[in-house]
Amino acid sequence: MxxxxxxxxxxxxxxxxxxxxxxxxxxxxxxxxxxxxxxxxxxxxxxxxxxxxxxxxxxxxxxxxxxxxxxxxxxxxxxxxxxxxxxxxxxxxxxxxxxxxxxxxxxxxxxxxxxxxxxxxxxxxxxxxESTPSFPYPDPQWMEDRFWVWVHYGAVKLGRGELFEIIDLITFMRSAVLGPLALIRSGHLPQGVRKLETYTSAEVISELKGTIPIHSFESCYRALKNTIKLYQNLRDVQKIVPKKEAERVSTEYLDGVFASQTLQD
The missing domain is CATH 3.30.460.10 (Beta Polymerase, domain 2)
Incomplete structure (x- = not known):
């Protein structure tokens, strides 16, 4: 060309x-x-x-x-x-x-x-x-240590109805965690979400689409839940110390926020 x-x-x-x-x-x-x-x-x-x-x-x-x-x-x-x-x-x-x-x-x-x-x-x-390049790969433990804190933060914002804030949070999680992990699994450099459509499978693309919310309470909840599910599928538990209690507490809190709002409606 x-x-x-x-x-x-x-x-x-x-x-x-x-x-x-x-x-x-x-x-x-x-x-x-x-x-x-x-x-x-x-x-x-x-x-x-x-x-x-x-x-x-x-x-x-x-x-x-x-x-x-x-x-x-x-x-x-x-x-x-x-x-x-x-x-x-x-x-x-x-x-x-x-x-x-x-x-x-x-x-x-x-x-x-x-x-x-x-x-x-x-x-x-x-x-x-006479020298060799080295591309910086993300630290899986860095992701795990932060991921569940981010989930709780998103749940709090969901409960307050700050939907723009949670939309931005999910976008960040996709770029900082899900995209790099998906690219690494596909054998490519972890450059955020760049060229995911080219380098990852149709199945992963479909799952990533589920992490994109619209400005609604339920959509933001579903997108964050899908973010959690995809992270659980992509992370390599052999390379990290899983924060199991943080995972349980933050996920249950998110579900509780959604359930309480649903009951009010």
Whole structure:
């Protein structure tokens, strides 16, 4: 598939960094590595610079982004735990580009092997060949320790009638727990709920659909119950210390909240 907007931006970016001696390389991650890009893909680019220029580069990121193309808007990535990241929207044809600014030494610690689009010399190639990427997998015990507290929290919000709050909670549980576990079981990287429709079975997709509520008391209750059931099916009890009493207490409390409301109606 030809992707003229993406290809043109990559050419512009290579031309820009190669003419500026502050930079030592331009790398690509994400779908460009896996050759799975389509017209809806964003660009994940890594701008590599000399370490002694860190302060200047970090202060000038927006200016650098502006000089790469028609920058419409941009913001930094602290909300995803990555302050080195600049999340950009370019025009005139809209294109999402993530620009991550890193020092050469920081490439040793990475989640994937990036594609080298351009480099000055061979230092980047050497670093990548002599180190190994490591993708962060979620801790099953971290999930188990929190899951039943979240269930109780959802039950409380259900009892108060704060349905928007419980809808957001279930969405978070799907992204932080159910999605990653389903992807791991399917042999794929645990990237939230990304590409679940592609990588997981029709049965799991059907079960996940049951965790999506509408703004009603009963729908939120059923969705949270389905969330519990799917988590119980996906978790690996051999790798965790199950919080059995927390599971029992929180689930019974949720059922009690639903039953009491039903009786009132």
């Amino acid at each position: 030809k992707l003229p907007v993406h290809e043109q931006f990559v050419k512009q970016a290579i031309r820009y960094v190669s003419q500026d001696h502050r930079f030592t390389g331009l790398l690509a991650g994400g779908s460009m590595i896996r050759s799975t890009m389509d017209e809806f893909s964003d660009l994940d680019l890594i701008v590599v610079y000399h370490s002694e220029l860190r302060s200047k580069i970090m202060n000038q990121r927006f200016k650098i982004a502006e000089e790469m193309g028609d920058l419409l808007s941009a913001f930094t990535g602290e909300h995803v735990g990555e302050p080195r990241l600049l999340i950009c929207l370019y025009g005139p044809a809209p294109l999402h580009v993530d620009l991550k600014f890193v020092q050469q030494e920081e490439l040793i610690s990475r989640i994937e092997n990036p594609l080298i689009l351009w480099e000055r010399g061979s230092d980047i190639s050497t670093i990548l060949s």
